[in-house]
Amino acid sequence: MKSFSSDENPSVKTVANSNNQLVVGTVISDQETPTFETVRIKLKAGQDLKPGTLVRIPVMRNEQTILIGRIRSAYECNPNERVESVGVRDALKIPKMHPTEEHSTRIFRLAEADLIEEIFNREFVENGEKKIKTETRAPQNLPNSGADVFIADVNEIVQTLGLEQDENQGLFIGETTSGTISKIILKRQSVQRHFFICGTTGSGKSYAMGVITEELVQKHKLPVVFIDTQDEYSELVKKLGGVVVEPGKDFSIRISSLTESELLDLLPEAMKKSPLQCDIVAKAFGELQTKLTNEDMAKFTLDDVLAKIPEVSAELTAKEGDIPRVIDAVQRRLGTLAKLKIFGHGVADWRKFLYPCVTINCKKLTSSQLQSVATAVLRELQNLRLRNHIPPYVAVIDEAHLFVPEGTSSPCKQIIREGVRIGRHHGICMVLLTQSPVDIDKSTIRQCNTRLVFALEPDQLDAIKGVKADATDEMLRALPKMPQGTCLLSGTYESVKHTIPVRIRKRNTEDSEGGKTPNIFEEMQEKWIKIIEELKTQGGE
Ligand SMILES: Nc1ncnc2c1ncn2[C@@H]1O[C@H](COP(=O)(O)OP(=O)(O)OP(=O)(O)O)[C@@H](O)[C@H]1O
């Protein structure tokens, strides 16, 4: 079936049932439906239902319940507009004679909906008193053919999706895009099971991240730390009272926070090719770490590792005559890490840094420096949190495919995987954003239980199939045309029970957007043409 999305026509007369609710259609019976999963609905004349709209279908049989359907697709039947009829009309130049949908018995629209939830009243006794509670469950009743179909109301939407009702208690991120416009308020604890946000460039990922940050920081006072590869969050963070820091300039990281394999991953390529040099670094680092674990020391720095190299080199180098050369090579190459200035004495107190939020501006870093910074920051924060030295926090990683790539290894992969795997138990929340779900490690995104999927190129669609929750193929196929700022929200029982299109709300921190597309035409006119023409008139090379 083809999907359609024409706007509702307000001029069309509506049909109301006894409760004065708008009846948008009628459940029909054909050879395939209704089933427990699918229902087909003949729409009332002039009524349209957009894909993703939630509808209610009261069931009356042994039990009175309400089935909730989510519109998958629709199709229009109009025998007057078959190609032969249109051909005859065009050839004979005769106007349309047939009645409109309202007055026709042959023109109709048929929508198909997936039955996603059933709302029922559960009776129970409390303190000797009989009470009734409205609950939801997977559909267990078959819809009645001929039943009226209504647009679901706000309460039904909230119940069906398992959302938070109180805006102050949850994360208000946007609203439904069709049917009854209902606020989408995620349960705040959903962030503990991590978020994944993907979409093509300019689709609205960072904007949405800003909205989520407003909720986390302003409403729930949860610290947020950004690994900001494109300097997209500085304005927002400043507006929210946080700080913008540059690695190596405003803060450094203790090398002792890394694991041995992380340190080896960060070594210069030339060094990684020499097993002896790697062994020397590993042993020097390992011995210092043992001291640290035995609590002989509180931390160690890159200088401490460098100082340990001669002793370890002497132990591991077979030929005595080679020792000075080996020491020199290892110290020189390991010393290149010092150029980054990221490794130093560490942040005096992360607690002051983290709260209310901090963005680590990594725009000026090369890709290998970026890996060092992200690995070191995430590892240090996780270590501190596991020892309860810092409060819970949310780590936001934009361009996450660079850090947890699919297939290949990267220094950061281990710590991010650990974050999503164990974070929930320790108050470490992760948000991963990417333009390229094809390139990101699938086992990592599977651990992110709430997902916001913005417009994607068709070649990226397969990549999200593994995490699509109950999104239908129709929903996925519509993704390349998803408008900016609109996403498919999906999740699990804790966040959002069913996939639904969501329009992300406006940010309430004004002018907080970073990473806006610059006006290159204005820049040419106002700056470069003048400079270049002046250069040309000056002559010379
Ligand atoms: N929900 C929204 N409401 C209003 N404007 C929006 C919304 N979402 C996106 N925009 C606009 O679209 C622009 C691009 O969005 P955004 O910066 O979030 O893209 P992105 O997906 O992060 O792209 P990139 O991958 O290139 O960083 C924003 O600067 C903003 O002007």
Ligand SMILES: [Mg+2]
């Ligand atoms: Mg962005």
